[in-house]
Structures are given as C-alpha cells and as structure tokens.
Amino acid sequence: MSVLSGSWTEVLYLVAAVCFILALKGLSGPKTARRGNLIGAGGAVVGLLVTFLAFDLDHIPLILLAIVVGSALAVPAARRVQMTQMPQLVALFxxxxxxxxxxxxxxxxxxxxxxxxxxxxxxxxxxxxxxxxxxxxxxxxxxxxxxxxxxxxxxxxxxxxxxxxxxxxxxxxxxxxxxxxxxxxxxxxxxxxxxxxxxxxxxxxxxxxxxxxxxxxxxxxxxxxxxxxxxxxxxxxxxxxxxxxxxxxxxxxxxxxxxxxxxxxxxxxxxxxxxGGSTAGSTAISDRPVKSVTPDDVAILLGYARKVIVVPGYGLAVAQAQHTIRELAEQLEAKGIEVAYGIHPVAGRMPGHMNVLLAEANVPYEALKEMDEINPEFKTADVVLVVGANDVVNPAAKTTPSAPIYGMPILEVADAQQVIFLKRSMRPGFAGIENELLYDPKTSLLFGDAKDSLTKVLSAVKAL
Structure with missing residues (x-):
C-alpha cells in the first residue's frame, strides 16, 4: 500500500531532480566537487525512498536482496580501488x-x-x-x-x-x-x-x-x-x-x-x-642512445633553477608518487624556486584524473594549470620535470601526420631550457609511438619507479 500521495511523489521527485542538477554544477569545480557528489547521492536516496513509499511494488524481498547484494559488492570495490584504476571502475559501473x-x-x-x-x-x-x-x-x-x-x-x-x-x-x-x-x-x-x-x-x-x-x-x-x-x-x-x-x-x-x-x-x-588509420604504433622498445642521469644530477638541476614545471602522467599515478612530488615541490619552494604543475586535459586515463590525484596529496589547486594557461610559461621554465607522461608532450602530435595523436594539442615542454623525463623504460606511451623529445640534447632521463626516483631526488635536494 502506497504511503505518499501523487502530489507529494511529484514534489519529492522534483527535489531529487534539482539535487542531480546541483550535483552536476558542483562537480564542475574541485572546490565544490565533494559537496556536489554528496548532493547527488542525497537526491538518489530521496528518489529511492519515494519509489518504495509511493508505489505498490511487487517482489519487495527480491528487490531488497538485490540492493543488499549489489551494495555488498560495490561498496568494498569502490573503497579499495586505487586511483589508477578509477577509469576502469567508471567504465564497469x-x-x-x-x-x-x-x-x-x-x-x-x-x-x-x-x-x-x-x-x-x-x-x-x-x-x-x-x-x-x-x-x-x-x-x-x-x-x-x-x-x-x-x-x-x-x-x-x-x-x-x-x-x-x-x-x-x-x-x-x-x-x-x-x-x-x-x-x-x-x-x-x-x-x-x-x-x-x-x-x-x-x-x-x-x-x-x-x-x-x-x-x-x-x-x-x-x-x-x-x-x-x-x-x-x-x-x-x-x-x-x-x-x-x-x-x-x-x-x-x-x-x-x-x-x-x-x-x-x-x-x-x-x-x-x-x-585504414591506426590509434596505436609499435610496442617495441627503442635502443637509440639517450642521456641518462642520476637522482643527484636531477637534484642539482632542480636546486639551482628559478622556475620548475611538473608535468604529471599516468606513470605518476601507477607509482602512487603524488605525495612525494608534492614534498619535492615544497622543498623547492622553500628554496625560493617557483613550482607549477602543467595538466593536460587527457593526462592519465580520464578527464580530471591528474587533478584528483594531486588534490589527494594536498597539492594547492592554484598550482595546477591547464594546458592553455601553462603553455606560454614553458619558455620561461628552467627545468620541466615530466613524471610518467609521454603522449601529452610528444612533438609527433605536431610534426608527424601519420602519428595516431597527430593534431592533438600538447604541452610545449620542448620550449623549456632543460627537460627531465622520469620513466621506467624506453617503452612507448599509451598511444604506442616513439617520442623524439627523448633524444633532444636538452632532455635527460631518470629511469626507475617514479616514487623511488622522486624519493631519491627529494633526499638529494634536501642535502644541497
């Protein structure tokens, strides 16, 4: 037997709909995203309760069982999922x-x-x-x-x-x-x-x-x-x-x-x-010579710079190195060095992936700069630290018509005085194509796990 009248049902459905609209509005900015998420969840709860109270539902025990089973599966999965796996979870849901x-x-x-x-x-x-x-x-x-x-x-x-x-x-x-x-x-x-x-x-x-x-x-x-x-x-x-x-x-x-x-x-x-086109290239690992450096070398370049720009990518997320990069940035700022973060719209595996990851590490949102804002600043940067990114800084997007990323706007890290890549290996990025910037004379590579490498760089910077 229904408890709510038709009028109250429509009013409460309207309240839930307004909550959904306000949730979308809140999710448009990092400072209001958490509140927007809670408002949306509240609207969903209102809608669910109204459905139970306003209609004569059949098979209520089966409905409740489905809710219990679904919650038992979804809640632990959502709480345990790593930030690197969030896109997969979104796809599955x-x-x-x-x-x-x-x-x-x-x-x-x-x-x-x-x-x-x-x-x-x-x-x-x-x-x-x-x-x-x-x-x-x-x-x-x-x-x-x-x-x-x-x-x-x-x-x-x-x-x-x-x-x-x-x-x-x-x-x-x-x-x-x-x-x-x-x-x-x-x-x-x-x-x-x-x-x-x-x-x-x-x-x-x-x-x-x-x-x-x-x-x-x-x-x-x-x-x-x-x-x-x-x-x-x-x-x-x-x-x-x-x-x-x-x-x-x-x-x-x-x-x-x-x-x-x-x-x-x-x-x-x-x-x-x-x-006949392709969205992937070779998966082969290049054996072309590159300039490899040590954590101490990177620390010296960073420690004597006036302006450093960090470009985070999926490799930073995989290594869970967001807290370490924030500590390194704080150390550099304590030495009077300007530090900013260049965020590409599709860095990581979904929009906002890097923003959320760095916000989790309490990186000030004001330090995160979108591509259009940060690109003019690369010319004034002494060092760009590329942590686990590849495709979003690959010049092939501008120079190689046959490349799958050709035409994609990129972060113009090649304009900086020095570029340091933190990479596990010479394996191509997610798009599967080689990055010619890796072989530029101004580019140095620090190989290894991003978190381990950044920890060593951080210790070396502290010792300067």
Whole structure:
C-alpha cells in the first residue's frame, strides 16, 4: 500500500531532480566537487525512498536482496580501488547501468505482450527498442574498455578481417530489428535485438586503442544516460527521465570536449582504425642512445633553477608518487624556486584524473594549470620535470601526420631550457609511438619507479 500521495511523489521527485542538477554544477569545480557528489547521492536516496513509499511494488524481498547484494559488492570495490584504476571502475559501473536499462526494457516488453495487443502502445515500443539496442551496446562496449584499461587484453586496436562491413551490417540489421520490434512488439525480437546490440558494442570498441579509450568511456556514458532516460519513458518515471537526460547531455558534451582537446573528431576516434588509420604504433622498445642521469644530477638541476614545471602522467599515478612530488615541490619552494604543475586535459586515463590525484596529496589547486594557461610559461621554465607522461608532450602530435595523436594539442615542454623525463623504460606511451623529445640534447632521463626516483631526488635536494 502506497504511503505518499501523487502530489507529494511529484514534489519529492522534483527535489531529487534539482539535487542531480546541483550535483552536476558542483562537480564542475574541485572546490565544490565533494559537496556536489554528496548532493547527488542525497537526491538518489530521496528518489529511492519515494519509489518504495509511493508505489505498490511487487517482489519487495527480491528487490531488497538485490540492493543488499549489489551494495555488498560495490561498496568494498569502490573503497579499495586505487586511483589508477578509477577509469576502469567508471567504465564497469557505466556498463552495468546500460545493461540494467536494457534488461528492464526487456521485462517491460514481456509485460506489454502479456497484457494484450502490444502494438497498441507504440510510444513504449519505440522507447523499448531504443533502450534495448543502445543499452546493450553500452554494456558490452564498456566491458571491452574495462578489459583494455585493466590490461586483460591488448590496449592496441583489434581489427578483425572484414570488420568494417561487419560493423555496418550489424548496425543496419540491428536498426531493422528495432523497427520490426516497434511494428509487432514481439518478445523474441527484443531478445534478438539484445544479442545484436551486445555484438555491435564489442565491434565498435575493439578497433579503438591507445589514448582514445577515455573518449569511448565518455561516449558510452552518454549512451547509458540516454537509455536511462528512455527507460524513464517506458516506466513513466519522471525522475529517471530527468536523470538520464542529464547524464546523456553531460556525457555528450564531455566527449566532444575530450575529442577537441586531442585534436580529433569523435568519428575519427571510433572508426579511424576501420578506415585504414591506426590509434596505436609499435610496442617495441627503442635502443637509440639517450642521456641518462642520476637522482643527484636531477637534484642539482632542480636546486639551482628559478622556475620548475611538473608535468604529471599516468606513470605518476601507477607509482602512487603524488605525495612525494608534492614534498619535492615544497622543498623547492622553500628554496625560493617557483613550482607549477602543467595538466593536460587527457593526462592519465580520464578527464580530471591528474587533478584528483594531486588534490589527494594536498597539492594547492592554484598550482595546477591547464594546458592553455601553462603553455606560454614553458619558455620561461628552467627545468620541466615530466613524471610518467609521454603522449601529452610528444612533438609527433605536431610534426608527424601519420602519428595516431597527430593534431592533438600538447604541452610545449620542448620550449623549456632543460627537460627531465622520469620513466621506467624506453617503452612507448599509451598511444604506442616513439617520442623524439627523448633524444633532444636538452632532455635527460631518470629511469626507475617514479616514487623511488622522486624519493631519491627529494633526499638529494634536501642535502644541497
């Protein structure tokens, strides 16, 4: 028996929707992100409670069991996940959302068919067809991105023979089945569409490789939002419609911004490998000679500099070296040396990855400078310390048209007086291409784990 009246239900759903909007607003800045996250979570709790209190739900014990099991799996995973693995977690959670929307749509299709003439509800059938197709694509595609980022499979593009015609044929056939489902409303067509969507999702993501994977995650996130919105239409739930639309719109904007930051089109990211291009290069380790230095050498260069710019990358995240780099920066600042951090929009594995990582180490947000702001400053920098980054500083983005990152705006570290790379080895970056800056006379390389190397540099700086 429902406890809330229809009016109170709509009011509280409106409150939850406003919370979601305020959450997005809060997440737009680091100082308000935590508050925005809490407001969004509060809105979700309100929406969940209203659903339980306002409607006569069936199978409540099963619903509660699903919530308990899901919480038991998700809470420990979210608390234990390392910052380096956050993109994988986002991809996985996003895929689960799309898959859940597709399953709900299938169940609704079964209910429509059981209630009589399924074709009498054309609006619902259109929403069901869309949700099943896009939700299943989002689920399987997100699983592949998770596997790539977790290195359960190669991160390079996988282009099977005949991939382009297979993908086009799969998409055309899927749309045809969706139209047929809209026409007759049969459950078996919904199940067939679900299988086709899963296959298309895999075929779409497999050819994507290198640094393009974060863009795909963002795009699939937008897909999931759209399926949730369509699911809200199917279930006549205004809150789902609002929440899904917000996620879909924000995911679409983020995808376009990320693609623009890389100097790429979304179509080029998704289908470049199928057109004969590539988003990955060689995985071979170069044996060309480079100038290798010791931690003491790096400490001397840093200790006698007037301005140092730190460029963090995924290698810093893997080594969990954010606290050590902050200590090193504080030591340099205590000696009167100016220190800033140059942050590329797609540094790491997802937007804001480096910002969150450094904020975790209590690096002042004012010291973090975005690419457009920091690029003019490299000319006045005595030393640039590149910690685990490669593709975002690779001049090939400007000089090599055949490179997969060609056209991507980069951090202009080559303009500095001296450049020091902290690397484990000469292995190429995530995009799989060689960085000619490593062989520049002004460039020195300190090999080893970033945290261990920075700890030794820190000790040497203290001893100056």
């Amino acid at each position: 996003n895929g689960v959302g799309g898959g859940a929307a597709a399953v709900v749509a299938i169940l609704e299709l079964a209910a429509i068919g059981a209630g009589g003439d399924a074709t009498s509800d054309r609006g619902n059938l259109a929403a069901v067809a869309f949700t099943v197709l896009v939700g299943s694509i989002s689920f399987s595609g997100s699983c592949v991105t998770f596997a790539k980022l977790q290195e359960l499979m190669t991160t390079r593009p996988v282009v099977i023979p005949g991939a382009a015609p297979l993908l086009v044929g799969g998409l055309v056939f899927s749309v045809g089945i969706a139209v047929w489902l809209f026409a007759v409303g049969q459950l078996w067509l919904g199940l067939l569409l679900l299988v086709l969507g899963l296959a298309v999702g895999v075929m779409v993501v497999l050819p994507v490789g290198g640094a393009d994977v974060p863009i795909v995650i963002s795009l699939l996130n937008a897909f999931t939002g759209l399926t949730v919105a369509a699911g809200g239409f199917v279930l006549h739930n205004t809150l789902l419609l609002v929440a899904g639309t917000l996620v879909g719109a924000s995911g679409t904007i983020l995808t376009r911004e990320m693609a623009s930051a890389m100097g790429r089109s979304v179509g080029g990211v998704m289908f470049g490998a199928l057109r």
